[in-house]
Structures are given as structure tokens and as C-alpha cells.
Amino acid sequence: QPLIRINNLCKTYPTRSGDTVALDKVNLDIGDGEFIALVGPSGCGKTTLLKILAGLEGGFSGEARLGNVAITKPSLEVGVVFQEPTLLPWRTILENIMLPVELVRMDTKTYTKRALELMEMIGLKGFENKYPRELSGGMRQRAGICRALVRDPKVLLMDEPFGALDAMTREFLNAELQRIWMRAGKTVVFVTHSIPEAVFLADRVVVMSPRPGRISEIVPIGLPRE
Numbered sequence: 001q002p003l004i005r006i007n008n009l010c011k012t013y014p015t016r017s018g019d020t021v022a023l024d025k026v027n028l029d030i031g032d033g034e035f036i037a038l039v040g041p042s043g044c045g046k047t048t049l050l051k052i053l054a055g056l057e058g059g060f061s062g063e064a065r066l067g068n069v070a071i072t073k074p075s076l077e078v079g080v081v082f083q084e085p086t087l088l089p090w091r092t093i094l095e096n097i098m099l100p101v102e103l104v105r106m107d108t109k110t111y112t113k114r115a116l117e118l119m120e121m122i123g124l125k126g127f128e129n130k131y132p133r134e135l136s137g138g139m140r141q142r143a144g145i146c147r148a149l150v151r152d153p154k155v156l157l158m159d160e161p162f163g164a165l166d167a168m169t170r171e172f173l174n175a176e177l178q179r180i181w182m183r184a185g186k187t188v189v190f191v192t193h194s195i196p197e198a199v200f201l202a203d204r205v206v207v208m209s210p211r212p213g214r215i216s217e218i219v220p221i222g223l224p225r226e
Ligand code: ADP
Pocket: 013, 014, 015, 020, 021, 022, 040, 041, 042, 043, 044, 045, 046, 047, 048, 049, 213
């Protein structure tokens, strides 16, 4: 049984000039531990699909399930990273990473330890007590990834997480991400505009096409890992 099941998913945004079909009968099963890259031109529905999986967008028809549960709201099992992490400027990097833990009053001690491990793994060691304005964009994005992972979600959803960064930082973070993913065994859905990035990271590349938003191709990469 797949971890994520997307079945006949349709989403339409009503606008003043008429309805926009963002997703039209999208079907996709994602296995536990699989890394999916989602590519396609602007407006093909990538962000919409990711938001639905994150439980941040309702009003769709068809089915989106995580395990046996229909996705209707944000879940502890799912971590999300957007293009620019919204770090709170008055909190340190560690305090920002711990935010999702504090929000649900989880065991702070255990999760602080985990946050520190994640920071070390992703190259943020030593930045615990810095403030977001003291970090580069690449470092802030690393913090965003740690924040998404701190509660140890099963699924990591990323929407062009490195889109705002320069090419070298991107390449570096891609390598880091692949390393983290291989170790942690997360299920990842990664939206990108970059085919090389998709091929480098993913087990399967899912290609979408616009008008209407549909999956046009699924390309297995099939390279051995490690
Ligand atoms: P992508 O992430 O691939 O660029 P999106 O999911 O953002 O695509 O958008 C898919 C389509 O839905 C586009 O035509 C876009 O203009 C439209 N759309 C997205 N969000 C909204 C919204 N909140 N209101 C109206 N139309 C939207």
C-alpha cells in the first residue's frame, strides 16, 4: 500500500474572469521512503498539489490520502518547506527551529537534542544563537529544513526550496538534502523548475503540464543509491 495516494484529484479556483482549473484528474501513488520530484512549467498546478498534500488547501474533489487517512488539515506527520522560510526575526535560529515543537507542547528536551543533531547534520552547527538577519539566504533555508524535520515527520514536502538561492548554494544544498534523505528514510515530494536537480535527487520525476493541470509523464530514475 502506498504511503500517499492521490486519486482523481481535481481542483478549481474560482476567479472573477471565470474558473481556473489547477488540477485535472491527477493520479499518483507515492511509496513509503520514495523521493518524488515534481516538475513542469509555471501554472501547471505543482504548488496546488503540494498544498493539498500539506493539508493547507481544501475545496478539491477526488482523493488525497496519507496512509489510511484522508488529508483535510495539516498533520504532524508532514513537514513543509517553502521557497523562503518565514523565520521569526526576534527569535534565534534554534528557537525558530523549535517552534513546531512548542506549538504542540511536545517534550522540549528530547526535541532540542534532535534540533541540534539536525543543525549539525545540515551544517548549521554554531549558528544556534544567531538571529535570522545574521544568516545568508542559504543558511536560513537550512534552518527552514531543520524546522520542517524537527518533529520527525514521515513526509517532507518542499516547494522550490532552493529557488531563491544562487547556483552554487543550490548545488551544495541538493547534495546535503540527498544525504539527509538517504539517512532518514523520509518520503519526499520536491517541487522544482530544474530538471537536473530533479534527476539528481529523485527516484521518480513526475512531469506536469498546464491547462489543465495534469501529470503528463512519470520518469523512473532508477539509479542505485549509496
Ligand atoms: P505552479 O505551482 O505549477 O506554478 P499553481 O499550483 O501555483 O502552479 O497554479 C495552478 C493554476 O492555478 C494557475 O493557473 C494559477 O494561476 C492558478 N491559481 C493558483 N492559486 C490560485 C488562487 N489562489 N486563486 C486563483 N487561481 C490560482
